[in-house]
Amino acid sequence: MALKVAIVGLPNVGKSTLFNALTQTAAAQAANYPFCTIEPNVGDVAVPEPRLDALAAIAGSKEIIPARINFVDVAGLVRGASKGEGLGNQFLANIRDCDAVAFVARCFEDDDITHVEGRIDPISDLDIIETELMLADLESLEKRVVNLEKRAKGGDKESATTLRLVKLALAQLNEGRPAFTAEVAKEDDKAWRMLQLLTAKPALYVCNVDEGSADKGNSLSDAVAARAAKDGAKSVVISAKIESEIALLDAGERAEFLETIGLEEPGLNRMIHEAYKLLGLQTYFTVGPKEARAWTIHVGDTAPQSAGVIHTDFEKGFIRAETIAYDDYVRLKGEAGAREAGRMRLEGKDYVVQDGDVMHFRFNT
Incomplete structure (x- = not known):
């Protein structure tokens, strides 16, 4: 599962510094002026999994093969971006194909780093970003209405469904509310996602604080x-x-540095774990002499879906899954011990995989 998260924010809030730390590279140019990130930088990061x-x-x-997550460092946007200010709509396409958006908010004071709006107010920053994304969604949806109406009148059921959802989204946006506030029926989930609305994507708010506030945060x-x-x-x-x-x-x-500053783990680890929670994801494992590997699935996925x-x-030829809970695997020193203790289970097609399950699939070819 290729999980992709866009890192979005105003210029000089720390987006590229954060991205550089995530990827442990200097691929993104971090500089004290707007639009230093002209093209999106994409970093492939291992998901922390002790x-x-x-x-x-x-x-x-x-061999140990962790799950992966992609972070996209999107060029900083400014007020009026949806109308062509700054880099204009260049950032939009980079966000649309992402699964979630990490909004970086500047929550620190530093006279040496200018703010494009001339003040430190993370809530106003978030309002600007949300407004620009809402305006971009409005423009995108309004362009689709005429063609959808024609197709729907011609009897195209798919177009009729899409038109209904477009109008639902437009109603929210015209009232000044982002698309995620709309109540969407479960059967419409897939069609709703196909609209690729920027303001419907799950959001993670990243508070970039000063060094002294890294453990507990601050008022901002x-x-x-x-x-x-x-x-x-x-958040x-x-x-x-x-x-x-x-x-x-x-x-x-x-480890020594983290202990010195009072942190149990890097903030980036927490960011990745929160992104997983946000998207309703979890991990199962396959383990053997050749490799130990982590696999990302949705919470609620069945054994066949997880095998897929x-x-x-x-998934197509699924027969059963030999399953051991993580705690049992560790406590009983592996597969043999779990089997002898009766802690290895044979699960069928209806089994809902649990986070941390160690699995071996049997299937027909």
């Missing part, structure tokens, strides 16, 4: 967290500056 290391150690796996990040709760979004506190320093350390130095993430043939 359980995978534990499983690999027990099984003696030669508290305001953003309250805004996220109101919007039904997730996380990160000091991009600290994260960029952590990214350069080896594992031993990293490995290969579509696994």
